[in-house]
Amino acid sequence: MKDTAISERATTRGExxxxxxxxxxxxxxxxxxxxxxxxxxxxxxxGLAWTxxxxxxxxxxxxxxxxxxxxxxxxxxxxxxxxLVGSRxxxxxxxxxxxxxxxxxxxxxxxxxxxxxxxxxPLGSLMVLALLATLGGxxxxxxxxxxxxxxxxxxxxxxxxxxxxxxxxxxWWLGLFLxxxxxxxxxxxxxxxxxxxxxxxxxxxxxxxxxxxxxxAPSRGTPPARPAFAALVxxxxxxxALAPTVAVRRDALPGAPVPVxxxxxxxxxxxxxxxxHPSLLPAENWHRLMSGLEDHFGExxxxxxxxxxxVMSWLAAHDAWATETKPARHLGRRAGPDQLRMTDTDFWKxxxxxxxxxIFARPPIYTRANCSACHRDAASGWxxxxxxxxxxxxxxxxxxx
Amino acid sequence: xxxxxxxxxxxxxALASAAVAADRRAIISAYGDPAGFSAARxxxxxxxxxxxxxxxxxxxxxxxxxxxRAEGRTRAGKPIAPMAVSAxxxxxxxxxxxxxxxxxxxxxxxxxxxxxxxxxxxxxxxSSL
Numbered sequence: 001m002k003d004t005a006i007s008e009r010a011t012t013r014g015e016x017x018x019x020x021x022x023x024x025x026x027x028x029x030x031x032x033x034x035x036x037x038x039x040x041x042x043x044x045x046x047g048l049a050w051t052x053x054x055x056x057x058x059x060x061x062x063x064x065x066x067x068x069x070x071x072x073x074x075x076x077x078x079x080x081x082x083x084l085v086g087s088r089x090x091x092x093x094x095x096x097x098x099x100x101x102x103x104x105x106x107x108x109x110x111x112x113x114x115x116x117x118x119x120x121x122p123l124g125s126l127m128v129l130a131l132l133a134t135l136g137g138x139x140x141x142x143x144x145x146x147x148x149x150x151x152x153x154x155x156x157x158x159x160x161x162x163x164x165x166x167x168x169x170x171x172w173w174l175g176l177f178l179x180x181x182x183x184x185x186x187x188x189x190x191x192x193x194x195x196x197x198x199x200x201x202x203x204x205x206x207x208x209x210x211x212x213x214x215x216x217a218p219s220r221g222t223p224p225a226r227p228a229f230a231a232l233v234x235x236x237x238x239x240x241a242l243a244p245t246v247a248v249r250r251d252a253l254p255g256a257p258v259p260v261x262x263x264x265x266x267x268x269x270x271x272x273x274x275x276x277h278p279s280l281l282p283a284e285n286w287h288r289l290m291s292g293l294e295d296h297f298g299e300x301x302x303x304x305x306x307x308x309x310x311v312m313s314w315l316a317a318h319d320a321w322a323t324e325t326k327p328a329r330h331l332g333r334r335a336g337p338d339q340l341r342m343t344d345t346d347f348w349k350x351x352x353x354x355x356x357x358x359i360f361a362r363p364p365i366y367t368r369a370n371c372s373a374c375h376r377d378a379a380s381g382w383x384x385x386x387x388x389x390x391x392x393x394x395x396x397x398x399x400x401x
Numbered sequence: 402x403x404x405x406x407x408x409x410x411x412x413x414x415a416l417a418s419a420a421v422a423a424d425r426r427a428i429i430s431a432y433g434d435p436a437g438f439s440a441a442r443x444x445x446x447x448x449x450x451x452x453x454x455x456x457x458x459x460x461x462x463x464x465x466x467x468x469x470r471a472e473g474r475t476r477a478g479k480p481i482a483p484m485a486v487s488a489x490x491x492x493x494x495x496x497x498x499x500x501x502x503x504x505x506x507x508x509x510x511x512x513x514x515x516x517x518x519x520x521x522x523x524x525x526x527x528s529s530l
Contacts, residue, residue: 273477298457299476300508370478 023212027118030207031087031225037079038204041135044072045182052175057354062385066146066153073139074238079132081233085226089119094222095129096122114197118211121192124200127185134178141171143241149326150384151256154241157248161329250382255324257381258317265311268303274372277381279323280332280342283316289340290315297341327383343368355390362393424494425486425528431496432521443526446519453512461510461523469527485530493524 030038047068051061058065083092096117105115105122115121120128147155148164159167189200203209250256257279260266266275278286290312293302303311320332331347339345343352352368359365365373372378377387429435447461447469457476458464464481465473470488473481483489493499507515515523 271479272475273479294508295455297476298455298509300455300505302505302508364478366474366478367476369476373478 024210026208027211028207029089029118029203029209031090032207033078033082033086033227033230034090035204035207037075037082040075041072044068044075045178048072049175049179052172059385059388066142069139069142072135073143073241074234076132076135076139077237078230078234080136081230082225083132085230087225088222090225091222092129094119095125096120097125097129102126109191109195112195114192114195116197116212118209121197123188124192127181127188131178131181131185134174134181138171138174138178141167141174145171151250151253151325151382152245154244156250156253157244161324161326165329253324255322257323257325257328260379260381263314264307265314268307268311269301272299272301273369274378276342276371277327277378278315278318279320279325279328279381281315281319281335281340282321282332283319284337285335285340286315286319287312288337323381325382327381341369342371358393359390362391364391418490421490421494425492425524428493428496428499429521429524429528432517432524435521435525438518438521438525440522440526440529443522443524447523447526451511454508454510455512458506458509461506463510469530484527486528487530492527499524 048065051065051068052058055061079090082090085091088094096119101122108115109123115123117124119125143153143155144159144167145164146153147157147159148161149168150156150164192198192200198209257277260275260277263275265278269275281289289296290308293308294300296302320328320335323332327347331342331345334347335342335345342348360368364370371383374388374390375383376389377384426435429438432438447465448467450459452459464475465484469484472483475481482491484492486492503515503520507513507519
């Protein structure tokens with residue numbers, strides 16, 4: 001504390017301080033990156049909240065959600081690095097978050113007085129840290145869910161399905177928690193404004209605050225910002241995430257769904273219906289199904305014994321327990337012993353509950369049994385959310401032609 | 402491509418289609434004397450509503466539609482290539498395939514095997530279109 005006066009002179013000299021009007025001067029608080037980060041996060045979070053919750057169908061907006069999350073993760077990593085090597089007020093070390101700072105700020109709030117801080121005020125600093133931690137948690141759980149549940153992204157090589165499931169639940173709750181924090185954050189900005197403090201929104205747009213000269217009391221000298229170093233770290237993180245995403249082929253992962261085309265099963269069963277992927281039922285259910293082909297959902301679909309045995313052993317080798325995909329784990333493995341139709345399973349019913357009979361009756365779908373009419377990748381067994389395309393209803397006036 | 406190559410290709414195509422037609426005649430003959438089969442009877446059988454089979458499939462037309470030149474559709478939504486030879490020249494050229502589907506579909510629609518005469522009539526009808 002004793003060297004305050006000296007260090008203030010040392011640090012303010014290098015700053016682009018605006019012209020002093022009376023006892024008020026303009027201080028550049030938020031550099032270009034902090035502002036880009038802030039409004040970039042606002043845009044990403046708005047899009048992520050819409051795709052994740054408000055749109056009502058994350059499956060329909062899966063790709064957009066992942067892209068926005070990727071952009072957000074770059075921003076968050078950048079901000080974390082900038083908090084260590086960035087400009088003066090962006091540094092976490094400069095955040096006034098000591099118990100005394102927080103107590104003083106709370107006291108001011110209770111007395112209806114504004115807290116005049118150049119950078120983030122004490123409660124604002126805590127909020128920034130909470131927001132960053134939550135965003136970081138969302139990025140990590142998102143990556144784990146993407147890797148474990150969907151076998152995509154940088155974590156696909158090591159995230160297990162069970163870990164992905166847990167991460168996805170956490171991701172969902174963390175997202176809600178974040179929206180709560182955002183509401184508090186906005187509330188805090190409004191309160192400070194009403195109490196007569198700086199226009200925090202304006203400062204975050206133009207980057208400067210007007211500060212009463214004596215109030216401009218920074219504490220310690222700050223080393224210069226190192227944007228090149230920060231950019232290098234961010235680029236390294238992007239490279240580190242992209243490399244395994246691109247280098248690890250999903251179809252080469254252990255537990256990848258078997259290709260169906262050309263199999264004895266596809267030849268024997270694919271004439272009447274699409275060759276439902278073997279990972280969609282456990283071997284016991286396939287066995288039960290193959291044992292009753294004379295009355296196969298109301299039709300005789302019998303095969304000669306040799307073909308039946310060959311098809312059965314192939315199905316058993318690639319069943320739900322042999323495959324690590326979301327549909328294998330959530331639909332196939334959870335099928336009850338009597339559930340021989342995938343459409344009878346709880347998972348199928350839940351995930352298709354929002355789709356009305358009209359959609360399934362629509363050409364070229366015709367029936368709930370026609371997975372590939374909407375799931376373009378049904379034959380692969382992956383059932384990516386982003387491969388879903390529900391055919392539009394036929395135009396009413398084309399029916400007669 | 403020279404003219405002689407064209408002629409050769411044309412001749413080969415004609416030969417191949419003749420061979421296919423011969424295969425089909427052989428498949429029909431395996432069910433009896435072709436002269437004894439009737440396209441009209443085959444059509445009536447194809448379009449009739451039968452009892453004794455599974456309730457989901459009372460007729461050939463349930464999946465194949467009443468127009469054999471058009472595509473049909475299985476109950477699981479999969480298209481079935483036209484049954485009429487004129488619309489689908491590959492029909493009835495593989496005896497094992499013909500027998501497989503008669504065995505399954507007759508059991509589904511009629512609850513029994515089809516007789517040789519019924520099979521011959523249906524094949525004659527579908528080949529005559």
